[in-house]
Amino acid sequence: MLVAPHVSAAAARMPASTSPAARVLRPTAQSSHTYEGGPAFVREPREELFLLAVGNLVTQQTFYESGRERDDRYLRLVGELAVEDPVWTAGLLGWLRQEGHLRTAPLMGAAAYVRARLLAGSPPSPGPSHRAVIDSVLQRPDEPGELLAYWMSAYGRNVPQPVKRGIADAVRRLYTSRSLLKYDTASKGLRFGDVLNLVHASPDPDKPWQGALFRYALDRRHHPERAVPPPSDRLLAAHRALMELPRAERRSVVTGPDGAERLAAAGMTWEALAGWLQGPLDAAVWEAVIPSMPPTALLRNLRNFDEAGVSDEVAARVAARISDADEVARSRQFPFRYLAAHRHAPSSRWAAPLERALGHSLAHVPALPGRTLIMVDRSDSMFWDTVSERSTLTRADAAAVFGVALAMRAEQADLVEFGWTSPVVPFRAGEPVLDVLSRFHRLGGTYTTKALRTRYQGHDRVLIVTDEQAAEPGRAGVPEPVPAEVPVYTWNLAGYRPAHGPTGPRRHTFGGLSDAAFRMVDLLESGRGAAWPWAADPA
Incomplete structure (x- = not known):
């Protein structure tokens, strides 16, 4: 049974903070349509560039835009803002590479x-x-x-x-x-x-x-x-000594008692090793190079370790490294990288360490008080685009990881997936994130407003993870079913130009799934004006 919308006591106490985008925008009127025909709103150039930059994989074809169109729009916006607002634009570029990864x-x-x-x-x-x-x-x-x-x-x-x-x-x-x-x-x-x-x-x-x-x-x-x-230079000298070994001796050196130490001392990477040995990497060779491999390389090769037959003892050391909290922090991996590793190497010996690593990578997801409605876009366009050039994971995967993490950390959350329909995704506190992800589906069209009308029941806030390309006709935009006093946070994962709602008080749009994006909700609701992620003061 649907409950009439109301403003909870928690929401009523929330300050009317504004997002970075809202600081530089006046609330906009409808001016165009989304790619699916719903009402759309024009973004101010800085917001448009920010959302495009964090969601843009250069030259990548997306569901609604070609790679060339996106690149041309990105470079045009950078060029215009470099002249009009050089301080802001320079800050964005440095942040994209350093904190944005x-x-x-x-x-x-x-x-x-x-x-x-x-x-x-x-x-x-x-x-x-x-x-x-x-x-x-x-x-x-x-x-x-x-x-x-x-x-x-x-x-x-x-x-x-x-x-x-x-x-x-x-x-x-x-x-x-x-x-x-x-x-x-x-x-x-x-x-x-x-x-x-x-x-x-x-x-x-x-x-x-x-x-x-x-x-x-x-x-x-x-x-x-x-x-x-x-x-x-001892590193280069050791490397040269290895390179000069006769081919017939190389394998015996690598698999010898000091093989791991010699490879490490010579800076030999796993990528170079196969070419140098002129043969496949079997278990003994992998076990020699694994101690000097960084965590990102370990993640990429879990399936290779299984196929080569790496011992359980060595696998346990790999598992300990990839799930170590300090190693996860240093590697600066996005949460969905651990989902990708799990899908690529479904062996049972990696499931638990990958789940722990995923948990560590979500350390900056806010623990939200009160009641939170979390909506994850599972429309067709979210499945068409991948999160990186090398990945098979889609934006739908990334959105689901983020949505589950938010739900797990919230005091009380309703987790909903939406497309043509909007079913609730069940979960239990403390349950493995990877288990909850298996309950999501592909749901066709982007009926965001319909989902909000169905699922909003007096929550203290709404978080929507989407590409914003809503399909319903209308005038007021996606957030219309939610009272104006209740914050609605949209995470735009694609950076398309049309926005699914106006920007203004309690209506905030962020781009990407970075640590800075995770912190925004806390900053806004605690009454501190959230600056652009690279700015010390509000824009």
């Missing part, structure tokens, strides 16, 4: 930012320099080469000095012996030596070993026949 979008964005400001003849802004913006998005040793290659393919071989200097700053910070072994490979379009030649990076004066390393990187690229690692 995205790679290609911030690299392309930083290039577009600098190019737009140079073309506009923009004077220096009070924010970071062009050089600093470039440096801020380069966090992995292969990224200086990637950004340089992107600039030359998109804008020509005349690379401006601020770009070169920003890349040079990153090179001094990122180029080490270990990074050279892992990332300076023939598969890269621009090798370390190419980057050094093009940006003329000088060694960091606080790293006396870096000059010799740079010379070695240049020789590896341009004169491999005479490339000799610096004698004082």
